[in-house]
Each structure stands twice: as C-alpha cells, then as structure tokens.
Amino acid sequence: MSVHVPRDDDGAPRAQAGPNPQHLLTTLLGEYLDSADASLPSMAVVAMLREFGISEPSARAALSRLTKRGLIAVRGSGRPPVYHLTPQAIARHRVRMDHFLSFGARPPRWTGDWVTVSFSIPQSGQAQSGQAPRHAVRKALGALGFARLYDSVWIRPGSDSGPVTQALRDILDDVDGARWSVMNTRFAEETGPHGPAAAYDLAGLASAYEAFLAQYSDLRVAVRNGEIDATRALVVRTSVMDSWRKFPDIDPNLPEHLLPVPWPRQAARELMLEIHSALGSLAEARLVEVATPYWPDAASWITHFQASEDPVATFVGGGG
Incomplete structure (x- = not known):
C-alpha cells in the first residue's frame, strides 16, 4: 500500500506544485537511461532540461542536488563535469518505474486486515x-x-x-x-460512516485524478490524431509521467468497496498509459537529438520505459 492522503499537515510531506527541475530531471533519468556505464556530460543535461524551459543555473542546481542524494555521481575530475547514474539509482529507477506504470492495474488483494x-x-x-x-x-x-x-x-x-x-x-x-x-x-462495520475510509481524504484524491484527466484529455486527442511531433512529444510525455508519479504515493489503494462510485483512477491510468506508450519512440528521438551535440554517444545510451501487458514496465529501444 502507498502513502496516504493526509487530512492535515501531520502526514507525509506534500508534493511540490508546478515545474520543479529536480523532479523533472529525476523523471528524465528514470524514463530514458538504464545504465550506470553511460557518461553523461553536464551540458547534455542542461540541454535536456532546456526543452522544459529550465534555465542553466536551475539545471546545474538540480544536478548538484541529485548528486548529494546519491542518485548520480561525478565521473573523473574533468571540466565540465561528467555524471553517471549509480547502480543503486538504476535499481531504484527500475522499481519505481514499474510501480508507477503498474499502479492501479489490478485491485488489491483484500483480507480485511x-x-x-x-x-x-x-x-x-x-x-x-x-x-x-x-x-x-x-x-x-x-x-x-x-x-x-x-x-x-x-x-x-x-x-x-x-x-x-x-x-x-x-x-x-x-x-x-x-x-x-x-x-x-x-473493523466491525468497515463500510460504515465510522469505518476506515473516514481517515482518508478520498474526495480530495478524486479531485486530483479529475484534474489530471482534465489537464491531459486534449493531449490524448492530439496523440490519436497524429498531431504531436518529436519536440512536443518529449515535453508532454515527460510532463504526463511527472504528474502521474505522485498518485502511487498519495493513493492508499483501498479496496473497491471502500471507494466512492464512480472512482476516476482507472480512467486516469488509461489516459496516462495511452499517451506514454504512443509517444515513447518520438520522445526518445528528441532527447537523442538535443543531447548529441554535447554527448556524441547519446544514441547508444538513451532508451525509454514502456508499460508491458503483464503489467510490468520494461525498457525498449537503445541503451548500451
């Protein structure tokens, strides 16, 4: 089960709203790199984040913060610096991406405990x-x-x-x-007004799913109509995942009999998966294009995550 939706400030820290360079970079690295052997020049990272309107100082600050967190490390002592994902980060990214993409695929096995x-x-x-x-x-x-x-x-x-x-x-x-x-x-009366669902802000969570659907429904139409080019594909695919990735952490994944009807999670998940799957190759191609001037080997390392039917995510494409 995942982190609950706190009713007040006593619970887990809330996710930051709006563009966040550190979150975006974490999403990019998790989505499009899968090897600790890849040497990633700092200017390539700056170029990647520039696609999202992130300035060079903010991009470098994000790099510094992820380095302090141990998700990336500096390789060698050259200037400008070259980074690589740590093996621990690779393992964490794989687990997290599997979690993000499979979340909500099946109802939880429920024992009443x-x-x-x-x-x-x-x-x-x-x-x-x-x-x-x-x-x-x-x-x-x-x-x-x-x-x-x-x-x-x-x-x-x-x-x-x-x-x-x-x-x-x-x-x-x-x-x-x-x-x-x-x-x-x-609980003697699990579904009653004094049951466990009262501990959760399910109305707030439903509103968050509805906002996600409203934000990206027009994009799904554009994807179906073939109106998204590679440049836009990278931004919107990454933004969709950056928006979706909060839900597995705030949705307690309660059994269906404790949820309001209708419950919008499945519709939101289907929208996310359709956009994410359809734009994977285009987004990968754009990322290679913007990184290659600063990272000649980019095409050998950049890949992308794809949801599979099991449902477990897997990398497809490149990735040396």
Missing part, C-alpha cells in the same frame, strides 16, 4: 517537551502509509506490523512516560 497504532506522549512542565517526539511519530507513520483515524489512532491496510513497530521503538523507547501499541485489527 488493518494495522492500527495508538500512542500517548505525556505533556510535562515545558510545553514543547512532547512536541518533538510527537512530530517524529506522525512523520514516521505518514511515511509508512498510515492515516490518522482519530487523534492518536492511525491505521493502514494490511497486516505487516514489523516496520512500524521498529519505528516506534526507535522514536519512543527513550521518551519518559510514552506508551504505544501496534495491533492487527478488523
């Missing part, structure tokens, strides 16, 4: 004394896919309680007076 966490952190003489561990617990629970059902009662679908048990031990075992419990539970 939930993991429930309840905790109590006492207040003391100093008003802020309990705030730091309380914030840390909420942040950890949000990152693990939990949603807040009541003030200090958090839930997530499934039965695997190991990760949250360890997280609570790490945070609260040394906090005086703190108490917590991790339980495997079932």
